[in-house]
Amino acid sequence: xxxxxxxxxxxxxxxxxxxxxxxxxxxxxxxxxxxxxxxxxxxxxxxxxxxxxxxxxxxxxxxxxxxxxxxxxxxxxxxxxxxxxxxxxxxxxxxxxxxxxxxxxxxxxxxxxxxxxxxxxxxxxxxxxxxxxxxxxxxxxxxxxxxxxxxxxxxxxxxxxxxxxxxxxxxxxxxxxxxxxxxxxxxxxxxxxxxxxxxxxxxxxxxxxxxxxxxxxxxxxxxxxxxxxxxxxxxxxxxxxxxxxxxxxxxxxxxxxxxxxxxxxxxxxxxxxxxxxxxxxxx
Numbered sequence: 001x002x003x004x005x006x007x008x009x010x011x012x013x014x015x016x017x018x019x020x021x022x023x024x025x026x027x028x029x030x031x032x033x034x035x036x037x038x039x040x041x042x043x044x045x046x047x048x049x050x051x052x053x054x055x056x057x058x059x060x061x062x063x064x065x066x067x068x069x070x071x072x073x074x075x076x077x078x079x080x081x082x083x084x085x086x087x088x089x090x091x092x093x094x095x096x097x098x099x100x101x102x103x104x105x106x107x108x109x110x111x112x113x114x115x116x117x118x119x120x121x122x123x124x125x126x127x128x129x130x131x132x133x134x135x136x137x138x139x140x141x142x143x144x145x146x147x148x149x150x151x152x153x154x155x156x157x158x159x160x161x162x163x164x165x166x167x168x169x170x171x172x173x174x175x176x177x178x179x180x181x182x183x184x185x186x187x188x189x190x191x192x193x194x195x196x197x198x199x200x201x202x203x204x205x206x207x208x209x210x211x212x213x214x215x216x217x218x219x220x221x222x223x224x225x226x227x228x229x230x231x232x233x234x235x236x237x238x239x240x241x242x243x244x245x246x247x248x249x250x251x252x253x254x255x256x257x258x259x260x261x262x263x264x265x266x267x268x269x270x271x272x273x274x275x276x277x278x279x280x281x282x283x
Contacts, residue, residue, distance in 0.1 A: 014028070014068065014070035014071055014072050014140075015027075015028050015063060015064075015066075015068040015070070015071050015072070015138075016028065016071070016072045016073075016074065016276070016279065017054075017071055017072070017073045017074065017134070018074040018146060018273065018275075018276060019050055019054070019073065019074065019075050019076075019130070020075070020076040020146065020171070020172060021050075021076060021172065022044070022172050022173075023041070023044065023172075024041075024042040024044055024050070024053060024054065024057065025039065025040060025041045025042060025271075025273075025276075026039075026040045026042065026057075026061055026063040026064060027039045027040065027063070027272075027276060027280075028063060028068070029280065037269060037280060038063060039269045039271065039272050039276070040061060040062065040063050041271055042057050042061060049127070049129065049130075050127065050130050051127060051129035051130040051132070051133050052129075054130065054133045054134070055133050058133075058137060064137070068138065069138060069139045069140060070138060070139070070140040070141075071134060071137075071138040071140070071141050071142075072141075072142050072143075072144060073126070073134055073141060073142070073143045073144070074144055074145070074146035074149075074275065074276075074279070075124060075126060075143060075144075075145065075146060076145070076146050076147075076171060076172070076174070077124045077125050077126065077145070078099075078100045078102070078124065078125065079122055079123065079124040079145040079147065079190075080095075080096065080099050080100070080122075080123050080124075081115075081118075081120045081121070081122055081123075081185060081188055082095070082112075082120060082121045082123060083119060083120055083121075084114070084116070084119050084120055084121055085119075087112070087121045089112065092110060092112055092123055093105065093110045095123075096110050096123055096125065100125075107127065107128055107129075108125040108126060108127055108128060109125065109126050109127075109128055109131055110123060110124075110125050111123070111124055111125065111126050111143045113142075113143065113144055113145070113148065115148065115151070115152075117152065117155070117183070118151065118152075118155070118183075118184060118185060119183075119184045119185075120184075120185060122144075122145050122148055124143070124145050126143055146171065146273075146275045147169065147171070147176050147190075147275065149275050149276075149278035149279035149282065150169050150176070150222065150223070150274065150275050150278050151178065152278065152282060153278035153281070153282060154167050154169075154220070154222070154278075155180050155183065156282075158180060158220075159183070161218075163216060163217055163218050163251070164179070164181075164210075164212055164213070164217040164218070165179065165180075165217065165218045165219075165220055166178075166179045166187075166203070166206065166207060166210065166212060166217070166218070166219050166220070167179065167219075167220045167222065168199070168203055168219065168220070168221050168222070169221075169222045169223045169274070170193065170221075170222070170223040170224050171223060171273075171275070173192060173193050173194050174190050174191070174192060174193060175190060175191050175193040175199055175202065176188075176189075176190045177189055177190065177191070177202065177203065177206050179206075179210060186210065187206060187209075187210055189206075196237040196240065196241055197240075199241055200241070200244055200245060200248075203219065203245065204245075204248060207219070207249070214248060214249050214250060215250045215251075216250075216251070217249075217251065218251040218252075218253055219245060219249055219251065219252045219253065220253045220254075220255070221238065221241065221242065221252070221253070221254040222254075222255070222274055223273075223274040223275075224236075224237055224238040224241070224254065238254055242254050
């Protein structure tokens with residue numbers, strides 16, 4: 001299944017469903033134009049599936065009951081990138097299954113999303129049960145890896161910099177690490193990160209792999225909560241990680257969301273994830 005690219009106008013006119021392993025939310029708005037946005041977090045029942053949670057949400061959520069026909073579904077499933085000139089739809093399920101052995105065709109659907117600006121196609125899998133629930137309520141649905149808006153935002157932000165930059169973006173217990181060169185991906189991978197103290201190992205390994213300079217190149221960290229404590233009296237994960245990495249790298253940058261998105265009124269909503277800020281505030 002190939003979904004068509006997401007345009008800026010699409011984002012303004014459709015309901016966005018953000019569904020991860022640990023959270024679910026619904027949002028709609030236009031923070032760049034009318035400065036308004038509605039964000040609704042849904043409390044998951046973790047004893048049932050995401051599809052069952054979503055089915056129940058349609059009975060209680062004001063946004064879901066508002067009559068929208070178009071939906072964008074952001075998911076955090078395993079995602080691989082395929083260069084656009086090498087992408088072949090007829091073989092993509094086989095390639096995905098070889099890449100992620102956990103993929104089960106009987107229970108999931110492979111979804112491919114062209115990322116024209118990156119010269120790549122993002123391929124992920126969506127639960128068939130979840131897709132059925134979504135399709136039952138919306139006539140026009142598109143799926144997108146939730147990391148994709150972050151890729152776009154950070155690629156634009158680093159464009160024109162004379163320093164090489166490596167990015168690490170945190171989503172729940174996963175850390176995405178990526179870099180760009182000539183407006184294309186130079187490196188992209190993700191790592192399970194149940195303990196933030198494992199992050200320096202992967203980051204410094206990728207840094208060395210790419211041959212980056214410890215004095216002049218930059219490491220950018222995004223998506224980290226500043227107020228979550230490691231333990232009583234210890235620094236937040238963000239402060240700990242920045243402090244630790246600065247023992248090896250001279251330029252470690254961790255920009256707060258409000259500064260990164262220029263204090264857009266729509267991004268001041270409490271609990272709004274970084275990837276949704278990037279989605280709604282893209283130019």
